[in-house]
Amino acid sequence: xxxxxxxxxxxxxxxxxxxxxxxxxxxxxxxxxxxxxxxxxxxxxxxxxxxxxxxxxxxxxxxxxxxxxxxxxxxxxxxxxxxxxxxxxxxxxxxxxxxxxxxxxxxxxxxxxxxxxxxxxxxxxxxxxxxxxxxxxxxxxxxxxxxxxxxxxxxxxxxxxxxxxxxxxxxxxxxxxxxxxxxxxxxxxxxxxxxxxxxxxxxxxxxxxxxxxxxxxxxxxxxxxxxxxxxxxxxxxxxxxxxxxxxxxxxxxxxxxxxxxxxxxxxxxxxxxxxxxxxxxxxxxxxxxxxxxxxxxxxxxxxxxxxxxx
Ligand code: NCD
Numbered sequence: 001x002x003x004x005x006x007x008x009x010x011x012x013x014x015x016x017x018x019x020x021x022x023x024x025x026x027x028x029x030x031x032x033x034x035x036x037x038x039x040x041x042x043x044x045x046x047x048x049x050x051x052x053x054x055x056x057x058x059x060x061x062x063x064x065x066x067x068x069x070x071x072x073x074x075x076x077x078x079x080x081x082x083x084x085x086x087x088x089x090x091x092x093x094x095x096x097x098x099x100x101x102x103x104x105x106x107x108x109x110x111x112x113x114x115x116x117x118x119x120x121x122x123x124x125x126x127x128x129x130x131x132x133x134x135x136x137x138x139x140x141x142x143x144x145x146x147x148x149x150x151x152x153x154x155x156x157x158x159x160x161x162x163x164x165x166x167x168x169x170x171x172x173x174x175x176x177x178x179x180x181x182x183x184x185x186x187x188x189x190x191x192x193x194x195x196x197x198x199x200x201x202x203x204x205x206x207x208x209x210x211x212x213x214x215x216x217x218x219x220x221x222x223x224x225x226x227x228x229x230x231x232x233x234x235x236x237x238x239x240x241x242x243x244x245x246x247x248x249x250x251x252x253x254x255x256x257x258x259x260x261x262x263x264x265x266x267x268x269x270x271x272x273x274x275x276x277x278x279x280x281x282x283x284x285x286x287x288x289x290x291x292x293x294x295x296x297x298x299x300x301x302x303x304x305x306x307x308x309x310x
Contacts, residue, residue, distance in 0.1 A: 002016070002018040002019055002021075002022050003022075003305075003308075004019060004022065004302075004305040004306050005305070005306065005308035006306065006308070007126060007306055008126055008127045008129075008306075009126070009127075009128040009129060009302060009306065010116050010117055010120060010127070010129045010136070010138065011129070011136050011138055011177070012136060012141045012142075012173075012174035012175070012177040013177040013178075015178070015181075017181060020142075020145070020178070020181065022305065023142055023301050023302065024145070024146060024149065026300075026301035026304065026305055026310050027146055027294075027297040027300065027301040028297075029301075030070075030297050030300045030301060030304075031297050034069070034297075040069060040071055041070070042071065042072075042304045042309040042310065043067060043070035043071050043072030043303060043304065043307065043309055044070075044071040044072065045072075046067075046072040046073070046104040046105070046307055046309065047072065047074070047075055047102065047103040047104055047105075048063065048064070048067040048072060048073070048075070048103060048104070048105050048106070048107065048303060049074075049075045049076070049077075049099050049102055049103035049105075049106040049107070050063055050064060050074065050076045050077070050106070050107045050108075050130075051077050051084070051095070051099070051106060051107070051108045051109070051110075051119070052076075052077070052079075052109045052130070053081045053086065053108070053109060053110040053111060054081070054109045054110060054111050054131065054235075056109055056130065056131070057271070058270060058292055058295060059109060059130045059131060059137075059139070059140070059295070060076070060107075060109070062292075062295040062296045062299050063107050063128075063130065063139075063303070065296050065299075066296050066297075066299035066300040066302075066303055067303055069296065069300060070303065070304060070309070072303070075102060075103055091118070092108075092110070092115055092118040092122065093119070093121055093122035094122060095122065096119040096120065096122020096123030096127070097123065099119075099122075100123045100124045100125045104125055104307055105125055105127075105128065105303060105306055105307050106119065106123060106125060106126070106127050106128065107127075107128045107129075108127060108128070108129065108132075109130040109131045109132075110131075110132055111133045111235075112132060112133050113132050113133045113134060114132060114135065115132045115133070116129030116130075116132050117129075117132075126306035126307065128302060128303075128306070131170055133236075134167070134168045134169070134170055134173075134233070134236050135170055135173065136170050136173055136174045137170040137171045137173075137269075138174045138178075139298065139299060139302060140170075140171045140174060140175070140269055141171065141175040141177070141178040142178065142298050142302070143291065143294045143295045143297075143298040143299070144171070144175050144178075144228070144267065144269070144291065145175075145178055145179065146294050146297070146298050147267060147290065147291040147294050148226055148265070148267075150290070150294065151226075151265045151285075151287050151290075152225060155179065155182045155184065156182050156183055156184075157182075157183050157184065157185075158182075158184050158185075158225040158226060159184065159185045159187070159223055159224045159225050159226075160179060160184050160185070160186055160187070160224060160225065160226045160228060161186070161188075161217075161220040161221060161223075161224040161226065161227045161228065162175065162176060162186060162187070162188055162196075162228050162230070163187075163189035163190065163220065163227060163228065163229050163230065163250055164189075164190065164194070164230035164231060164232060164249070164250060164275060165190065165194045165230050165231065165232045165233045165236075165246075166188055166189075166190040166194060166195060166197075166230070167190070167193070167194040167195060167197060168194070168233035168236035168237075169230040169231070169233055171230060171269040172196070172228070172230055173196075173197075173200060175228065176196070176200065176204060177200075177204075180204050184209070185209075185210045185211075186204070186209065186210070186211045187211075187212050187213075187214060187220035187223065187224055188201070188211055188212070188213045188214070189214055189215065189216070189217050189220045189250070190213075190215070190249075191215060191249045192215065193242070193246060194232070194246060194249070195213065196213070201213070217250050217252075217256065218256060218260075221252075221256060221259065221260035221261065221264060222259060222260055222261055223261060224260070224261055224264060225261065225263075225264065225265065226264070226265045226267060227252070227260065227265070227266050227267070228267045228268070229250070229266065229267070229268045229272075229275050229276055230268065230269065231268075231272060231273050232246055232247045232249065232273070232275070234247070247273070247274070248274060250275055251274060251275060251276075251277060252266065252275060252276045252277065252280060253277040253280060254277070254279050254280055257280060257283055257285075263285060264285055265285045265287050266280065266283065266285055266286045266287060266288065267287050267291050268288040269291075270288055270291075270292055272288070276288070
């Protein structure tokens with residue numbers, strides 16, 4: 001039987017197809033139960049610890065909301081970088097050793113690639129990666145998948161354009177790995193300086209995934225079923241002038257949407273800066289706020305599954 005009980009969630013490529021199906025089905029089940037208005041108690045008596053060493057609005061709030069909606073409780077270090085013992089030089093491994101006596105499951109966001117892995121090595125409780133620097137963001141990828149299935153009916157054989165900062169954007173690293181399970185075709189749209197890391201592209205091609213790399217957003221939008229736009233990741237730039245040069249590389253406005261494939265679904269992990277004009281929000285296929293709402297359901301599923309409470 002497929003189970004995620006006791007497992008860490010660290011990377012998008014860790015999942016089997018059965019595990020992905022289980023997460024999607026569990027999120028759907030919770031969605032149905034939430035609509036009946038019943039109080040859920042799956043996580044009653046359980047504690048979630050959230051350790052955020054980097055800014056977050058959606059990820060932290062949606063994990064905390066998910067835990068509370070399942071009847072559990074939350075312990076949170078919001079400014080972990082300055083207010084926790086990390087400021088005194090404690091390693092994540094040691095933090096992991098401690099956290100297991102305070103909580104039943106932990107979510108971490110941290111600027112270093114591999115940070116969630118390090119915490120998980122110290123902790124015996126399940127650790128969930130809420131974003132490790134420019135590395136991965138697997139729970140975002142799962143909610144993105146949930147959203148695509150919702151908006152399109154299926155994800156199989158779709159053409160998906162990922163646009164923006166593909167070099168530093170962890171959401172697209174995880175999403176491309178997850179969607180590779182479903183015979184999607186990709187357009188990777190980025191300025192040359194922010195292209196998808198070559199090892200990711202090569203790994204996907206090795207798995208038989210068809211990828212077109214381009215700088216032309218309009219061309220990709222004309223051929224894609226889903227356009228997933230990302231923010232230029234300012235905090236990953238060492239040279240502010242380089243950020244200024246690249247920050248307005250792509251702007252999705254209504255003119256672009258009109259020239260795109262009819263019915264195209266627009267997604268964005270949020271926060272957006274200028275890359276999607278506000279005028280686009282009224283377009284039916286603008287799914288980014290629905291996408292954010294789906295985050296609570298998918299995170300409810302993950303919390304309940306890894307603790308064996310689903
Ligand atoms: C993303 C992240 O933190 O990687 N935000 C999120 O979790 N929705 C995207 C971003 O910050 O650009």
